[in-house]
Amino acid sequence: MDLNVRFNDDYGADGVYTVHAPGFQSVRLYWADEQGALPEWTSFGYIPLDMVTGVGEFVFSGGRAIPMEATHICVWADKGSTEEYCEQLFPFERKRRHVLKQPLARFGILTDLHLTRKAMAVRRGLQNVTDEEANFLLGDMTNDGSEEEFRLFEGCLDEIIPNIPVYSVNGNHDLMGRAGQYEDFQKRRTAWRTEEQNICYASFRGMDIIGINAAKVWTHDIMGITKEQLSYLDLLLNQGRGRWKIILCHTPLSRNMPVRNGHLSTYLSRDAQLQTIIDAYDHVIFLSGHTHLSPNLNSGVAYFDAERCNFYINCGSIRPTELGKEAGAFSAEWKEGNTVELVIMEDVVEIRMRTVHSKKWISRGYYMDCIQ
Numbered sequence: 023m024d025l026n027v028r029f030n031d032d033y034g035a036d037g038v039y040t041v042h043a044p045g046f047q048s049v050r051l052y053w054a055d056e057q058g059a060l061p062e063w064t065s066f067g068y069i070p071l072d073m074v075t076g077v078g079e080f081v082f083s084g085g086r087a088i089p090m091e092a093t094h095i096c097v098w099a100d101k102g103s104t105e106e107y108c109e110q111l112f113p114f115e116r117k118r119r120h121v122l123k124q125p126l127a128r129f130g131i132l133t134d135l136h137l138t139r140k141a142m143a144v145r146r147g148l149q150n151v152t153d154e155e156a157n158f159l160l161g162d163m164t165n166d167g168s169e170e171e172f173r174l175f176e177g178c179l180d181e182i183i184p185n186i187p188v189y190s191v192n193g194n195h196d197l198m199g200r201a202g203q204y205e206d207f208q209k210r211r212t213a214w215r216t217e218e219q220n221i222c223y224a225s226f227r228g229m230d231i232i233g234i235n236a237a238k239v240w241t242h243d244i245m246g247i248t249k250e251q252l253s254y255l256d257l258l259l260n261q262g263r264g265r266w267k268i269i270l271c272h273t274p275l276s277r278n279m280p281v282r283n284g285h286l287s288t289y290l291s292r293d294a295q296l297q298t299i300i301d302a303y304d305h306v307i308f309l310s311g312h313t314h315l316s317p318n319l320n321s322g323v324a325y326f327d328a329e330r331c332n333f334y335i336n337c338g339s340i341r342p343t344e345l346g347k348e349a350g351a352f353s354a355e356w357k358e359g360n361t362v363e364l365v366i367m368e369d370v371v372e373i374r375m376r377t378v379h380s381k382k383w384i385s386r387g388y389y390m391d392c393i394q
Contacts, residue, residue, distance in 0.1 A: 025097050025112045032117045035086040039095075041069055044076030047102035050353060051080070053092035053385055054111055063089060064377065065098075066385035068353045084322025087390040088116055089383075120390055123367050127227045128153075130186075131362035133160035133272075133311025134339035136195060137175050143359065144175065146378045147340035148182040150361040156213075156226055157186055160311040160337060161193025161272030163207075167240070168199040172207045179211060187213040189224060191233040193272040193312065197240045204235075219254040229366070230262040234271040236290060245273050246291045256299050259306070266366060267306045274310035275300075278325045278334035280346075289313075304330040305393070307364070307371070309337060316343035317375045317387030318356035324373050324389045331393045333371060337362045338387075340378050360384060369393055 023046075029037035041049050051067030052059035066086070069078035095114060100107040130151025137144045151157050164171035179188060190212050196204040208214070214222040214233065222233035232255065236245035259267055273289035275297050289312055290296065300306050313336060317323050323336040340359040345352055359378040365371070375387025 023097060023099060023108060023110050025095060027095070027114060029116075035066070035088045036082050036084070039067055039069070039080045039082060041071065041078050041080075041097060041099075042076055043071060043078075043097070043099045043108070045101070046071055046076065046099040046108065047073075049078065049097050049099040052096040052098065053089050054094040054096035055091060056094065056111070058109075058111065059096040059098070060089060060092060063383050063385050064355050064380075065353050081320075083320060084386075085324070085326065085389060086322065086386060087388050089385070089388060090118070090122070120370050120392065122370065122372075126366045126368065127229060128155050129268075129364040129366075130154035130157040131160065131309060131335075131337050131364060132157065132340055133337045134162045134193070134314055134341060135159075135175070136162055136165040136339075136341055137171050137178075138165045139170075139174070141174055141178050143340055143378065144178050145182060147359065147361050148178055150376050150378065150381070151363075152183055152186075154186060154363065157183060157188050158270055158309060159188060159190035160270055160309055161191050162195040162311065163190065163193070164199075165195055166198050167196050167203050169203055171199075172203055176207065176211050187226070189213055189222070189231055189233060189270060191222070191270045191272055192235045192237070194237065194241050194243070194245055197237060201239070219248070219250045221251055221254050221258065223258055225264065229264040229266040229268060230258070232258055232267065232269045234269065236272060244289055244291060247296060249292070252292060252295055252299060255296075256302075259299070259303050265305050267303065269300070269306060269308045271308065271310050273312045274336050275308065275334065278308070278327075279310070279313065279336055280315045280319050280321055280323050300332065301330065304332060306330070306332040308332070308334045309364075310335070311337050311339065314339040314341065314344050316345050316356055317360055317384050318352065319345060323387070326389075326391045333373075333391070335362065335364070335373060338375065355380065355382075356386070360387065362387075
Protein backbone atom coordinates (compact mmCIF):
# COMPACT_ATOMS: atom_id res chain seq x y z
CA MET A 23 0.00 0.00 0.00
CA ASP A 24 1.19 3.53 -0.72
CA LEU A 25 -0.01 7.06 0.07
CA ASN A 26 1.12 10.23 -1.67
CA VAL A 27 -0.01 13.66 -0.45
CA ARG A 28 0.49 16.97 -2.25
CA PHE A 29 -0.46 19.61 0.31
CA ASN A 30 -1.56 23.00 -1.01
CA ASP A 31 0.56 24.92 1.52
CA ASP A 32 2.88 24.39 4.48
CA TYR A 33 0.21 24.42 7.17
CA GLY A 34 -3.30 23.15 6.47
CA ALA A 35 -4.96 19.89 5.47
CA ASP A 36 -6.01 20.92 1.95
CA GLY A 37 -4.38 18.99 -0.85
CA VAL A 38 -4.52 15.91 -3.08
CA TYR A 39 -4.33 12.49 -1.39
CA THR A 40 -3.57 9.57 -3.72
CA VAL A 41 -3.71 5.97 -2.50
CA HIS A 42 -2.47 2.82 -4.22
CA ALA A 43 -3.89 -0.30 -2.58
CA PRO A 44 -4.26 -3.18 -5.09
CA GLY A 45 -6.87 -5.77 -4.20
CA PHE A 46 -8.92 -3.46 -1.97
CA GLN A 47 -12.23 -1.77 -2.69
CA SER A 48 -11.94 1.47 -0.71
CA VAL A 49 -9.90 3.25 1.94
CA ARG A 50 -10.57 5.65 4.79
CA LEU A 51 -8.09 8.24 5.99
CA TYR A 52 -7.64 9.16 9.66
CA TRP A 53 -5.33 11.56 11.46
CA ALA A 54 -2.92 9.52 13.56
CA ASP A 55 0.20 9.48 15.73
CA GLU A 56 2.87 6.81 16.03
CA GLN A 57 0.45 4.54 17.87
CA GLY A 58 -2.28 4.61 15.25
CA ALA A 59 -5.45 6.52 14.34
CA LEU A 60 -6.42 9.20 16.85
CA PRO A 61 -9.35 7.47 18.63
CA GLU A 62 -11.29 10.66 19.43
CA TRP A 63 -11.40 11.87 15.80
CA THR A 64 -13.54 10.78 12.85
CA SER A 65 -12.15 9.91 9.41
CA PHE A 66 -11.40 12.82 7.09
CA GLY A 67 -11.26 11.01 3.74
CA TYR A 68 -13.13 8.19 2.01
CA ILE A 69 -11.71 6.99 -1.31
CA PRO A 70 -13.23 4.35 -3.61
CA LEU A 71 -10.45 2.53 -5.46
CA ASP A 72 -10.26 1.54 -9.11
CA MET A 73 -10.94 -2.21 -9.23
CA VAL A 74 -8.19 -2.77 -11.82
CA THR A 75 -5.36 -0.47 -10.71
CA GLY A 76 -6.20 -0.14 -7.01
CA VAL A 77 -5.68 3.63 -7.26
CA GLY A 78 -7.95 6.31 -5.80
CA GLU A 79 -7.68 10.05 -5.27
CA PHE A 80 -9.22 12.44 -2.79
CA VAL A 81 -9.06 16.24 -3.04
CA PHE A 82 -9.36 17.86 0.38
CA SER A 83 -10.54 21.48 0.31
CA GLY A 84 -12.39 23.94 2.50
CA GLY A 85 -9.57 25.30 4.65
CA ARG A 86 -9.55 22.66 7.37
CA ALA A 87 -6.76 22.36 9.92
CA ILE A 88 -4.85 19.32 11.16
CA PRO A 89 -5.19 18.36 14.84
CA MET A 90 -2.13 19.44 16.79
CA GLU A 91 -1.46 15.90 18.01
CA ALA A 92 -1.45 14.37 14.51
CA THR A 93 1.93 13.31 13.08
CA HIS A 94 0.79 10.51 10.74
CA ILE A 95 -2.05 9.57 8.41
CA CYS A 96 -3.65 6.18 8.98
CA VAL A 97 -4.89 4.48 5.81
CA TRP A 98 -7.53 1.84 6.53
CA ALA A 99 -8.29 -0.31 3.46
CA ASP A 100 -11.04 -2.90 3.17
CA LYS A 101 -12.32 -5.38 0.60
CA GLY A 102 -15.98 -4.53 0.88
CA SER A 103 -18.05 -7.68 1.35
CA THR A 104 -15.29 -9.59 3.15
CA GLU A 105 -13.83 -8.92 6.59
CA GLU A 106 -10.31 -8.54 5.20
CA TYR A 107 -8.70 -5.18 5.77
CA CYS A 108 -5.27 -3.56 6.01
CA GLU A 109 -4.14 -0.65 8.16
CA GLN A 110 -0.93 1.33 7.64
CA LEU A 111 0.60 4.54 9.01
CA PHE A 112 2.31 7.20 6.89
CA PRO A 113 4.22 10.03 8.61
CA PHE A 114 3.98 13.63 7.42
CA GLU A 115 5.56 16.92 8.41
CA ARG A 116 3.65 20.16 8.81
CA LYS A 117 4.73 23.58 10.03
CA ARG A 118 2.85 24.98 13.04
CA ARG A 119 1.99 28.65 12.66
CA HIS A 120 -0.22 28.63 15.75
CA VAL A 121 1.01 28.82 19.32
CA LEU A 122 -2.03 28.00 21.41
CA LYS A 123 -2.47 30.26 24.43
CA GLN A 124 -4.96 30.53 27.25
CA PRO A 125 -8.40 31.10 25.67
CA LEU A 126 -10.13 34.41 26.13
CA ALA A 127 -13.42 32.51 25.97
CA ARG A 128 -14.77 29.09 25.10
CA PHE A 129 -18.31 28.85 23.69
CA GLY A 130 -20.56 25.90 22.88
CA ILE A 131 -22.96 26.18 19.93
CA LEU A 132 -26.10 24.15 19.24
CA THR A 133 -28.57 24.71 16.45
CA ASP A 134 -31.64 23.08 14.89
CA LEU A 135 -32.51 20.85 17.84
CA HIS A 136 -36.15 20.43 16.70
CA LEU A 137 -37.30 19.13 20.06
CA THR A 138 -40.73 17.48 20.10
CA ARG A 139 -41.99 15.25 22.91
CA LYS A 140 -38.81 13.16 22.98
CA ALA A 141 -35.70 14.86 24.29
CA MET A 142 -33.01 12.16 24.06
CA ALA A 143 -31.15 13.75 21.12
CA VAL A 144 -31.36 17.19 22.73
CA ARG A 145 -29.94 15.86 25.98
CA ARG A 146 -27.08 14.20 24.07
CA GLY A 147 -26.31 17.49 22.35
CA LEU A 148 -26.34 19.46 25.60
CA GLN A 149 -23.97 16.93 27.17
CA ASN A 150 -21.38 18.01 24.58
CA VAL A 151 -21.30 21.56 25.97
CA THR A 152 -21.24 21.09 29.74
CA ASP A 153 -17.65 22.39 30.01
CA GLU A 154 -18.15 25.63 28.08
CA GLU A 155 -18.20 29.10 29.62
CA ALA A 156 -21.33 30.11 27.70
CA ASN A 157 -23.56 28.47 25.11
CA PHE A 158 -25.21 29.84 21.98
CA LEU A 159 -28.52 28.46 20.65
CA LEU A 160 -29.05 29.42 17.00
CA GLY A 161 -32.75 28.70 16.63
CA ASP A 162 -35.23 25.90 15.94
CA MET A 163 -34.84 24.74 19.51
CA THR A 164 -38.36 23.35 19.14
CA ASN A 165 -40.10 21.74 16.17
CA ASP A 166 -43.60 23.17 16.53
CA GLY A 167 -43.04 26.20 18.77
CA SER A 168 -45.49 25.00 21.41
CA GLU A 169 -45.42 25.91 25.08
CA GLU A 170 -44.96 22.23 25.97
CA GLU A 171 -41.86 21.96 23.78
CA PHE A 172 -40.30 25.11 25.20
CA ARG A 173 -40.99 23.97 28.77
CA LEU A 174 -39.44 20.58 28.04
CA PHE A 175 -36.42 22.27 26.51
CA GLU A 176 -36.02 24.52 29.55
CA GLY A 177 -36.13 21.42 31.71
CA CYS A 178 -33.25 19.94 29.69
CA LEU A 179 -31.23 23.13 30.13
CA ASP A 180 -31.87 23.19 33.88
CA GLU A 181 -30.96 19.53 34.18
CA ILE A 182 -27.74 19.48 32.14
CA ILE A 183 -26.29 23.02 32.03
CA PRO A 184 -28.05 24.82 34.90
CA ASN A 185 -25.27 27.29 35.68
CA ILE A 186 -23.93 28.10 32.20
CA PRO A 187 -25.17 31.34 30.54
CA VAL A 188 -27.29 30.74 27.46
CA TYR A 189 -27.82 33.16 24.59
CA SER A 190 -30.41 32.27 21.94
CA VAL A 191 -32.15 33.55 18.83
CA ASN A 192 -35.35 32.29 17.25
CA GLY A 193 -35.65 29.99 14.26
CA ASN A 194 -38.57 29.64 11.90
CA HIS A 195 -39.84 26.49 13.69
CA ASP A 196 -39.83 28.33 17.03
CA LEU A 197 -42.49 30.65 15.58
CA MET A 198 -44.98 27.96 14.57
CA GLY A 199 -46.92 27.97 17.83
CA ARG A 200 -48.96 30.60 19.59
CA ALA A 201 -47.44 34.08 19.27
CA GLY A 202 -45.03 34.95 22.04
CA GLN A 203 -43.88 31.47 23.03
CA TYR A 204 -40.30 32.08 21.97
CA GLU A 205 -40.24 35.58 23.50
CA ASP A 206 -41.42 34.12 26.84
CA PHE A 207 -38.69 31.48 26.71
CA GLN A 208 -36.05 34.11 25.96
CA LYS A 209 -37.10 36.25 28.92
CA ARG A 210 -37.19 33.30 31.30
CA ARG A 211 -33.99 31.47 30.40
CA THR A 212 -31.48 33.52 28.40
CA ALA A 213 -28.75 35.90 29.55
CA TRP A 214 -29.28 38.81 27.16
CA ARG A 215 -28.74 42.19 28.82
CA THR A 216 -30.85 44.34 26.50
CA GLU A 217 -33.23 44.00 23.56
CA GLU A 218 -34.37 46.61 21.05
CA GLN A 219 -35.89 46.18 17.58
CA ASN A 220 -35.79 42.41 18.19
CA ILE A 221 -31.99 42.64 18.38
CA CYS A 222 -30.44 41.34 21.62
CA TYR A 223 -27.14 42.41 23.16
CA ALA A 224 -24.80 41.27 25.90
CA SER A 225 -21.12 41.60 26.77
CA PHE A 226 -19.09 38.54 27.70
CA ARG A 227 -15.41 38.65 28.66
CA GLY A 228 -15.10 41.95 26.81
CA MET A 229 -16.73 40.58 23.65
CA ASP A 230 -19.93 41.96 22.11
CA ILE A 231 -22.60 39.27 21.67
CA ILE A 232 -25.47 40.26 19.34
CA GLY A 233 -28.54 38.17 18.55
CA ILE A 234 -30.78 38.77 15.53
CA ASN A 235 -34.34 37.51 16.04
CA ALA A 236 -35.37 37.46 12.39
CA ALA A 237 -39.12 37.46 11.65
CA LYS A 238 -41.91 37.36 14.22
CA VAL A 239 -44.25 34.83 12.62
CA TRP A 240 -43.83 31.42 10.99
CA THR A 241 -42.05 31.31 7.65
CA HIS A 242 -41.18 28.12 5.81
CA ASP A 243 -37.64 28.92 4.72
CA ILE A 244 -36.94 32.65 4.28
CA MET A 245 -36.85 34.73 7.47
CA GLY A 246 -37.33 38.47 7.49
CA ILE A 247 -35.11 41.22 8.85
CA THR A 248 -36.36 44.80 8.96
CA LYS A 249 -34.68 48.08 8.03
CA GLU A 250 -34.94 49.10 11.67
CA GLN A 251 -33.10 45.97 12.74
CA LEU A 252 -30.34 46.63 10.24
CA SER A 253 -29.93 50.20 11.48
CA TYR A 254 -29.80 49.12 15.10
CA LEU A 255 -27.34 46.32 14.34
CA ASP A 256 -25.09 48.83 12.57
CA LEU A 257 -25.28 51.07 15.64
CA LEU A 258 -24.32 48.24 17.99
CA LEU A 259 -21.38 47.21 15.82
CA ASN A 260 -20.20 50.81 15.59
CA GLN A 261 -20.46 51.39 19.34
CA GLY A 262 -19.06 48.01 20.35
CA ARG A 263 -16.21 48.21 22.81
CA GLY A 264 -14.90 44.68 22.42
CA ARG A 265 -12.39 43.58 19.83
CA TRP A 266 -14.68 40.68 18.90
CA LYS A 267 -18.27 41.00 17.76
CA ILE A 268 -20.18 37.70 17.71
CA ILE A 269 -23.48 37.71 15.81
CA LEU A 270 -26.07 34.95 16.28
CA CYS A 271 -28.60 34.47 13.47
CA HIS A 272 -30.63 31.41 12.55
CA THR A 273 -30.16 31.79 8.80
CA PRO A 274 -26.80 32.09 7.01
CA LEU A 275 -25.73 34.84 4.66
CA SER A 276 -25.75 33.58 1.08
CA ARG A 277 -22.28 34.84 0.16
CA ASN A 278 -20.62 32.78 2.87
CA MET A 279 -22.73 29.66 3.21
CA PRO A 280 -22.04 26.10 2.05
CA VAL A 281 -23.45 24.85 -1.22
CA ARG A 282 -26.81 23.11 -0.78
CA ASN A 283 -27.92 20.66 -3.46
CA GLY A 284 -25.51 22.13 -5.96
CA HIS A 285 -26.51 25.77 -5.65
CA LEU A 286 -26.45 28.71 -3.26
CA SER A 287 -29.65 29.88 -1.63
CA THR A 288 -30.81 33.03 0.11
CA TYR A 289 -32.64 32.43 3.39
CA LEU A 290 -32.80 35.95 4.80
CA SER A 291 -34.58 38.99 3.41
CA ARG A 292 -32.24 41.97 2.98
CA ASP A 293 -29.40 39.49 2.84
CA ALA A 294 -27.18 41.80 0.77
CA GLN A 295 -27.80 44.81 3.02
CA LEU A 296 -26.82 42.80 6.10
CA GLN A 297 -23.66 41.57 4.37
CA THR A 298 -22.71 45.16 3.48
CA ILE A 299 -23.05 46.22 7.12
CA ILE A 300 -20.85 43.35 8.35
CA ASP A 301 -18.24 44.08 5.67
CA ALA A 302 -17.78 47.55 7.17
CA TYR A 303 -16.35 46.02 10.37
CA ASP A 304 -13.60 43.62 11.34
CA HIS A 305 -13.29 40.78 13.87
CA VAL A 306 -16.91 39.71 13.37
CA ILE A 307 -17.91 36.08 13.93
CA PHE A 308 -21.25 35.30 12.25
CA LEU A 309 -22.88 32.09 13.51
CA SER A 310 -25.83 30.45 11.75
CA GLY A 311 -27.75 27.19 11.34
CA HIS A 312 -30.99 26.42 9.46
CA THR A 313 -29.49 24.43 6.57
CA HIS A 314 -28.76 21.16 8.48
CA LEU A 315 -25.67 20.79 6.29
CA SER A 316 -22.99 18.38 7.46
CA PRO A 317 -19.60 19.73 8.57
CA ASN A 318 -18.20 17.00 6.30
CA LEU A 319 -19.17 18.77 3.07
CA ASN A 320 -16.24 18.94 0.67
CA SER A 321 -16.54 22.73 0.45
CA GLY A 322 -16.46 23.18 4.22
CA VAL A 323 -18.85 25.06 6.49
CA ALA A 324 -16.55 27.69 8.03
CA TYR A 325 -15.16 30.62 6.06
CA PHE A 326 -12.48 33.11 7.05
CA ASP A 327 -12.40 36.58 5.50
CA ALA A 328 -8.68 37.24 5.98
CA GLU A 329 -8.92 40.89 4.86
CA ARG A 330 -11.29 41.77 7.70
CA CYS A 331 -10.56 38.88 10.09
CA ASN A 332 -14.25 37.94 9.93
CA PHE A 333 -15.53 34.37 10.35
CA TYR A 334 -18.73 32.79 9.03
CA ILE A 335 -19.71 29.44 10.54
CA ASN A 336 -22.69 27.35 9.45
CA CYS A 337 -23.12 25.12 12.49
CA GLY A 338 -25.07 22.11 11.15
CA SER A 339 -27.68 20.51 13.41
CA ILE A 340 -27.83 18.10 16.32
CA ARG A 341 -30.15 16.07 14.09
CA PRO A 342 -28.80 13.92 11.22
CA THR A 343 -27.17 16.27 8.75
CA GLU A 344 -27.16 16.52 4.94
CA LEU A 345 -24.21 16.08 2.61
CA GLY A 346 -25.89 17.42 -0.53
CA LYS A 347 -25.02 16.54 -4.11
CA GLU A 348 -21.41 17.69 -3.98
CA ALA A 349 -20.25 15.25 -1.31
CA GLY A 350 -19.69 12.20 -3.53
CA ALA A 351 -18.57 9.07 -1.69
CA PHE A 352 -18.74 9.34 2.07
CA SER A 353 -18.53 7.51 5.36
CA ALA A 354 -21.79 6.86 7.25
CA GLU A 355 -20.50 8.72 10.33
CA TRP A 356 -20.34 11.93 8.28
CA LYS A 357 -24.13 12.37 8.55
CA GLU A 358 -24.27 12.35 12.36
CA GLY A 359 -25.68 15.38 14.14
CA ASN A 360 -23.15 17.75 15.64
CA THR A 361 -22.39 20.52 18.08
CA VAL A 362 -19.68 23.19 17.79
CA GLU A 363 -17.02 24.53 20.14
CA LEU A 364 -15.69 28.03 19.43
CA VAL A 365 -12.43 28.88 21.17
CA ILE A 366 -11.15 32.46 20.94
CA MET A 367 -7.54 33.16 21.87
CA GLU A 368 -5.49 36.32 21.61
CA ASP A 369 -4.32 35.63 18.06
CA VAL A 370 -6.05 32.37 17.09
CA VAL A 371 -9.64 31.27 16.52
CA GLU A 372 -10.25 27.54 16.79
CA ILE A 373 -13.45 25.81 15.61
CA ARG A 374 -14.01 22.23 16.76
CA MET A 375 -17.13 20.31 15.73
CA ARG A 376 -18.23 17.18 17.57
CA THR A 377 -20.66 14.35 16.85
CA VAL A 378 -23.71 14.05 19.09
CA HIS A 379 -23.83 10.25 19.39
CA SER A 380 -20.26 8.94 19.21
CA LYS A 381 -18.89 12.10 20.89
CA LYS A 382 -15.93 12.16 18.48
CA TRP A 383 -14.32 15.33 17.15
CA ILE A 384 -15.09 15.78 13.46
CA SER A 385 -11.88 15.89 11.43
CA ARG A 386 -13.63 17.67 8.55
CA GLY A 387 -15.14 20.15 11.03
CA TYR A 388 -11.88 21.41 12.48
CA TYR A 389 -10.54 24.89 11.64
CA MET A 390 -7.85 27.11 13.06
CA ASP A 391 -6.91 30.55 11.74
CA CYS A 392 -4.55 33.31 12.79
CA ILE A 393 -5.99 36.76 13.38
CA GLN A 394 -4.38 40.19 13.18
